[in-house]
Amino acid sequence: MNSLTTAFFIAAAMILFAGCYMLVRSHNMIRLVIAVEVVMKAVTLVLVFAGYSNGNTALSQSFIITIIVAEVVVAVVATGIAIAVYRNNGDLDLRKLNKLNG
């Protein structure tokens, strides 16, 4: 395995770890959405390298664009939910979302 492949795998794994660490440690809703975005960056990085290494950049680009669209919609909707929760509760802490009646 060449050094570039190793570097890409290690970088992707480290970014994935950082995003997951933020997901586990934070209770703030906006910070959680940012963590999901960080995890998605790791996935995009692996796809970029996969397309480069097997020479099929056209296919990898179409996958990346699909991922970007999904990522943006997730970010916008999740942020909207966070703002709606803030308007109702006055707080973004997930631990305080225990007053739901249903």
Next chain:
Amino acid sequence: MQGILIFLLILLVMGSVACVMFRSKVKAAISLALISVILSIIMFALGQFWAAIFELSVCAGLVTVVFVCAVSLTRPDRHNQEVEEAYHKKVSGLPVFMVILGIGLMIILTMGNFDFSVTVDAAAQVRTFNDVFWNTRQADIIGQIIIILAGAFAVVILFKEGDKA
């Protein structure tokens, strides 16, 4: 070329660590935009121009604006600042974990006999992005349209004003 890519990857990892560790959410959002910019430079370097343009315009631009707007709409109170302080203490060990993970992965990947070799498809290299995206991956385009419509519908529902009566 290889040295530049490795340097960009190191910047990418440092940006992700900064994004996790920043106390301010605006700074975290800006460092997320920085990650997107570096990722788009890597895409440009590896010849994936369309994906790089999308990453730069949408992820580094639009998503950052959305996050900064969300942060400004949700003003932190005194309790929130205490929570942020507690969060910063919790994640202060992240750089150490990252270094251990990086060294561990480097040892595993260099010592182990992993074979990640791929067969290069000569026919696929000739195909252009336009050809693949518009002719081969049409289901993806329909999926993207549905996702965007669902997202727009969700935002309309979330921000709908209640009946005044």
